[in-house]
Amino acid sequence: MGRVNAFILSRTGSEVAMIPEVANHLINSGGKRLRPMLTLATAALSDYRGDGDVKLASAVEFMHTATLLHDDVVDGSEMRRGKLAARMLWGNEASVLVGDFLLGQAFKMMVEVGSLEALRILSEAASVIAEGEVMQLAAAKNTATTEDEYLAVVRGKTAELFAAACEVGPVIAGRPREEQAAARSYGMNLGIAFQLVDDALDYGGREAKLGKKVGDDFREGKITLPVVLAYRRGTAEERAFWKRTLENGEAEDSDLSEAMRLLTKHGAIDDTIARARHYGAIARDALGIFRGRAEAEALVDVVEFVTSRAH
Amino acid sequence: MGRVNAFILSRTGSEVAMIPEVANHLINSGGKRLRPMLTLATAALSDYRGDGDVKLASAVEFMHTATLLHDDVVDGSEMRRGKLAARMLWGNEASVLVGDFLLGQAFKMMVEVGSLEALRILSEAASVIAEGEVMQLAAAKNTATTEDEYLAVVRGKTAELFAAACEVGPVIAGRPREEQAAARSYGMNLGIAFQLVDDALDYGGREAKLGKKVGDDFREGKITLPVVLAYRRGTAEERAFWKRTLENGEAEDSDLSEAMRLLTKHGAIDDTIARARHYGAIARDALGIFRGRAEAEALVDVVEFVTSRAH
Known part of the structure; x- marks a missing residue:
């Protein structure tokens, strides 16, 4: 990971001073570097020899960083990882272009x-x-989003990059198709688990741990799994509450405590974690064909790390 | 070009309905398809056989379209090619993401x-x-931008894609390095000429031909070559005018006629066209090693087409 960090820093450089400023603000903001770590780990699991894994891991982190810059513009977010979002310091324009x-x-x-x-x-x-x-x-403002529809969003916006980050490890090592598919499946399901835990933390995590405020998803009118569950399990009156606050965008700060009460009443946060554990279990089993390998054990530990963030 | 258009349309498809809507709004808005045409022409000049040229030409047009979507967000533009910009119909968010x-x-x-x-x-x-x-x-709001600094911007934001579009033709045909460099040089200089003519047209073209309003660059506070020239040739009082209107962003609609008067007084538009012709001449000469080839003649005609748009 030291080589990945060094390589990343060597490639944010530009004669245009604003580019490394904006890029490094986000890159050095204490992200977990989870995705590049997955590329290194699956390459190691595949006995890869060479420096392609470091470059691909760095590329994966750059893709992730570009996505975050654009996401914050799209969502109008003010904070990212406990710091002001780049768009608050350099503007939406710079965030779009530095992402590109x-x-x-x-x-x-x-x-x-x-x-x-x-x-x-x-x-x-x-x-x-x-x-x-x-x-x-x-789908953002549609409280009637089904769990399946929401999972399709999660696969796209989060899990796909986890899957790709894991798949390229065995690919550059020239390992058989079966191992590539196993690594991809592990990444895809780990990514879903990761996003669902994130959704739960948004309503339950402590601010310092989260790097953003509790209830940000609520304030931004985002429909995430806790809301999908509470909406479907709720009374007509409760559904009207979700429609007013999220669909019509009339959420006030005082509405957050009512939202929390409804989520708790219906066990929506606990069940979101339970769903995350399910995908974590699939990720673990995907690694079955690598049983006994130390790198596979480490990847199983990642599943545990990701799903236990919820406590 | 028929095959390029068909291929382009086949790749804007997505289950997410908003994607083809936004993409096709811009792709079908009567762009000149100049960049993909350059890829096809330089591939033909290189006696390329295969279908890679159609795919690369389409990729070039997609890169261009993505850039336009992001540019309109960054510039806050309302019109594009005589139609409402995508961001006015689907929002900045969709324009950023569909560009991605x-x-x-x-x-x-x-x-x-x-x-x-x-x-x-x-x-x-x-x-x-x-x-x-x-x-x-x-540099956007800096009226003291030098001509060299402005040319560096033009090379990056416009000419680089022209250069790359031309260079890949001989590259996929496996032609010698000398021919690749010639095609790249042709594209780079054609791209600079193209942008400078565009800058001139913004102050002098007829609206229907331009697809946007005369003076848009002025209203958006963009420093382009006509302004760079008029600023340097102007009196202290005139420089104060440019600073107030462009640097301080206090341009009013009534200021446009004064801007036009100053540009005309200093011959800034005519000289911008003259500069464009200079780069056009370099582009023509770059093709010297292909003399006698029908495709090279056609590429020379493109230079003429681009620089004579100014009339």
Whole structure:
């Protein structure tokens, strides 16, 4: 990971001073570097020898960073990882364009590795991520979103990059199709678990741990799994509450405590965690064919780490 | 070009209905398809056989379309090619995300062609384009921008994609380095000429031909070559006018006629066209090594077409 960090920093440089300023603000803001770590781990699990894993891991982190910059513009977010979002400091314009720059840099790194298959996987991921975000934009204000529809959004906007980050490890090592599919499945399900825990934390986490305020999703009118569950389990009157606050965008700060009460009443947060554990279990089982390998054990620990963030 | 159009339309599809809506609004809005045409022409000039040129040409047009979607958000533009900009119909959010989707699709197309060298050229272009836009953002309100600084912006935000579109033709045909460099040089200088003519037209073109209003650059406070020239040739009082209207953003509709008067007084529009012709001449000469080829003659005609738009 030290080499990934060094490589990342070497590629945010530009004669245009604003680019490294904006990029490094976010890159050095204490992200967990979970996605690049997955690429290194699956490459190690595949006995990969070379430096392609470091470059692909860095490309994955750049893609993730570009997405965050654009997301914050799309959502109008003010905070990111406990700091002001880049758009609050340099404006929406710079956030859009520096995101585009990082995406271009990500593809340059992938080209350097020279694996067309890895390029195919990651460019497909770039399209699917954007597709998931547009889907969320279209569904954002619809409290009648079904759990299946919401999961389709999560697969696109979050899990696809986890899946791609894991799949490229065995791919550059030239491992058999079966192992590539196993790594992809692990990543996809870990990514879903990760997002669902995030959704739950938004209503229950402590601010310092979260890096943003409790209830941000509520204030932004985002329909996430806790709300989908509470809406479906609620009375007509409760549904009217969710419609007023989220669909009509009339949420006031004082509404958050009522939202929390309804979520608790219906066990929506606990059940969101339970759903996350289910996907975590699938991720673990996907690694079954690597049983006994130390790297596989470490990847299983990641599942535990991700799902236990909820406590 | 028929095959390019068909391929483009086949790749804007998505289950997420908003994506083809937004993408096709812009793609079908009567753009000149100049950039993909350059890829087809330089591939033909290189005796390329295969369908990679159609895919790369489509990828180039997708990169261009993604840039336009993001530009209109960054500039807050209301019109594009005589129609409402996508952001006015679907919002800034959708424009950012659909741009990201198209960029992902562009890279998928390039991967299908399988040329790592073409991928390297076009991913480098994606970074440089974004860099040029950020540079423009930083320089946008500075009336003291020098002609050289402005040309650096133009190379990045416009000419780089022309250069890359031309370079990939001989690259996928496996032609010698000398021919690749000639095609790149042609594209780069044609791109600069194109942008300078555009800058001149913004102050002098007829609205129907322009697809946007005369004086849009002025109203948006953009420093383009006509202004750079008029500022440097102007009196202290005139510089104060440019500072007030562009740098301080206090331009009123009534100021446009004064701006036009100053531009005319200093011959700034005519000289912008003269500068464009200079780059057009470099583009023509770059093709010298292909003398006698019908495709080279056609590419020379493109230079004439681009620079004579000014009349």
